[in-house]
Amino acid sequence: MTYLKQDLTSVxxxxxxxxxxxxxxxxxxFANIEQVDADVQAFLTLNQEAATKQAAAIDEAGIPADxxxxxxxxxIKDxxxxxxxxxxxxxxxxxxFMPIYNATVVDKLQAAGAITAGKLNLDEFAMGSSTENSAFQTTKNxxxxxxxxxxxSGGSAAAVASGQVPMALGTDTxxxxxxxxxxxxxxxxxxxxGRVSRWGVIAFASSLDVVGSLTxxxxxxxxxxxxxxxHDDKDATTADIPVPDYTAKLGQSIKGMKIxxxxxxxxxxxxxxxxxxxQKAADQFRALGATVETVSLPHTKYAVAAYYIIASSEASxxxxxxxxxxxxxxAEDVKNLEDVYVRSRSEGFGPEVKRRIMLGTFSLSAGFYDAYFKKAAQVRTLISRDFDQVFADYDFIIAPTTPTPAFKIGExxxxxxxxYMNDILTIPVNLAGLPAVSVPAGFVAGMPVGLQLIGKQFDExxxxxxxxAFEQANDYVDQIPGGAN
Incomplete structure (x- = not known):
């Protein structure tokens, strides 16, 4: 069973x-995962025994049509x-580490009848842009x-793109x-x-982390x-507002929207x-009846610097x-309590995690807090105001998701x-707490590129x-990856 030409509806x-x-x-x-993941290496742990029992129970109860x-x-991202x-x-x-409880998002999926096939690879503690920072394996595109x-969330993306599962959860910081x-x-x-609970998500940067999906x-x-x-009573940062049916507007015209x-x-x-x-995507939106105009987000150039100070400070x-x-x-063979702390963290954390802990600790330290963390927080406010000014006149924003297609492993x-600059086009969204989605938007030198749509808060x-509407206007979603080709 490959999901390369399947979606949730057909399944x-x-x-x-x-x-x-x-x-x-x-x-x-599982048979397909065994075959495909030998090359892709998206999964860290499979859940075969428990999943098999859950599937049998679902069969016995019957599949609800709704x-x-x-x-x-x-x-599930690990x-x-x-x-x-x-x-x-x-x-x-x-x-x-063997948890004794589920994250809220996992409980919700299980309540809806979803079966966890396994846990997916990532950059250690979600710190990275290539999944090369994993302590265990490097996932392939x-x-x-x-x-x-x-x-x-490289493991989650690769697992879906290679047809191993139809949906995977990821996190976006x-x-x-x-x-x-x-x-x-x-x-x-x-x-x-605040739209989705973070309870049970191993925190990287608590004011930025968001759980979402790859499909x-x-x-x-x-x-x-x-x-x-x-809303989740266990997560005070979740918004206590109604959850609409997010499929209700699908298929409706976007004629008259301003982008x-x-x-x-x-x-x-x-x-x-x-x-x-x-630009080709912008023309497609114009053909669908929308207006696309150039706008300015002037504080974008400060986003990467502000983000890495804030995120690293929260990580530390x-x-x-x-x-x-x-x-x-x-760590083993330790001499005293301080030795336990120092050696366990030195041997247990990878280089990128250590780098960000040190950067964050420095940014929060006495004498540097005002110059770094406080200043970054002020810049974050300016970035958020930039978006507010644009959204006063526009329904949503389009932009590239990444500056380039995927680069070579080790490059x-x-x-x-x-x-760090690979995230320059996505970071401002997190600093402002906005929703955004990346959709396939064509190919460059045989590799896919994404179009990022950025929206108003809670207007998913x-x-x-x-x-x-953009997806229906082209055939990018129907293209199948070549893997080793």
């Missing part, structure tokens, strides 16, 4: 009409905790195994859903901050958000061939809990500053409506 129909059972679908899914996830295997299923955040320090899948979605030619949705189609992203969105195209997102550093695909605080005492990796991993319905 659900097969389960409802009885041409598939949840058990037969799961068995075929539950599109019932009996459907899905993948920084989202899963009860009795190893959760590592792709770090040695959590190499054998579904279109070209010599290229990175993006990050940090500065572009970690949208960038790998673009690199792999699939749909990546980052909801508004083959926009409709599948809408169906997923229907399940995972909503902004920021000049700053097509400037220096953006591959001219990628910019050309975005969040990662204090990994100390070798309560759970996770503990940038030793140059952290160049790697309009964003998905527009993304669906």
């Amino acid at each position: 659900h129909e097969a389960l409802v009409n009885g041409s598939q059972t949840a058990s037969s679908l799961l068995k075929a899914t 539950q599109p996830f019932a009996g459907v295997p899905v993948g 920084n989202i905790v899963t009860k009795d299923l190893k959760t590592t955040a792709a770090s040695k320090i959590l190499g054998n 579904a279109w070209d195994y010599t290229r990175v899948p993006g990050g940090s 500065g572009g970690s859903i949208r960038q790998p979605a673009a690199f792999n030619g699939i749909v990546g949705l980052k909801p508004t901050y 083959r189609t926009v409709k599948d992203a809408a169906l997923t958000l229907n399940v995972i969105a909503g 902004g195209l920021p000049s700053e997102y097509l400037g220096e550093g953006v591959d001219p061939a990628v910019a050309a695909q975005v 605080s969040n990662l204090q809990r990994f100390d070798g005492i309560r759970y996770g990796f503990r 940038k991993v030793t140059d952290p500053l160049t790697m 319905a309009t964003l998905l409506q527009a993304a669906d």
Whole structure:
């Protein structure tokens, strides 16, 4: 069972009409994972025993026609905790961590009948843009195994793009859903901050982290958000506002909508061939009856610097809990308590995590807080105001998701500053807490590129409506990756 030409609707129909059972679908899914993932290396842990029992129980109860996830295997990024299923955040320090509870988003998916097939690779603690920072393996791009899948949700993106599961959860702190979605030619949705619970997500940067989905189609992203969105008493940052049906506007005309195209997102550093695909997309939106005009987001140029100070500062605080005492990796042959702390963290964390902890600790330290963290927070406000001014006149914004197509494995991993710049087009969205989705927008030199649609807070319905209209206007979603080719 490959999901390369399947979506949630077609899989659900097969389960409802009885041409598939949840058990037969799961068995075929694991057989395909065994074959495909030997090359892609998206999965860190498979959930075969528990998933098989769950599938049998679903078959016995029957597949409800109104539950599109019932009996459907899905993948979960390995920084989202899963009860009795190893959760590592792709770090040695959590190499054998077995959670005793589920994240809220996992509970919601299971309540909807979804079956967790396994846990997916990522950059360690979600810190990276290529999934090369995993302590365990390097995931490959579904279109070209010599290229990175993006990050940090590279395992989730590659698993969906290679047809191993129809949907995978990811997290997005500065572009970690949208960038790998673009690199792999699939749909990546980052909801508004506060729309989806973060409870049970291993924190990187608490004011930026958002759980979202990676899917083959926009409709599948809408169906997923229907399940995972909503207020959670366990997460005080979730918004207590109603959850609409995110599929309700799909298929509706976007005639008359006003779209902004920021000049700053097509400037220096953006591959001219990628910019050309975005201009082609703008023409497609005009043909659909929308107006596309150039706008300005002037503080974009400060976004990367502000983001890495804020995110690293929050990371240095969040990662204090990994100390070798309560759970996770503990260094051996230690002489005293200080030795436990220092050596466990030194041996358990990878180079990129250490780099960001040190940067964050420095930014928060006495004498530097005002110059760095406070200033970054002020810039964050200015970036948010830029978006507010544009959205006063426009329904949504379009832009490239990434400056370039996927790069070669090993090409940038030793140059952290160049790697950080890969997120320059996605980071402002997180700083402003806005929803955004990346959809396939063509190819450059045989590799997919993504179009990013950015919306107003909690207006995912309009964003998905527009993304669906664009998806229906072209055939990019029907293109199948070549993998080793």
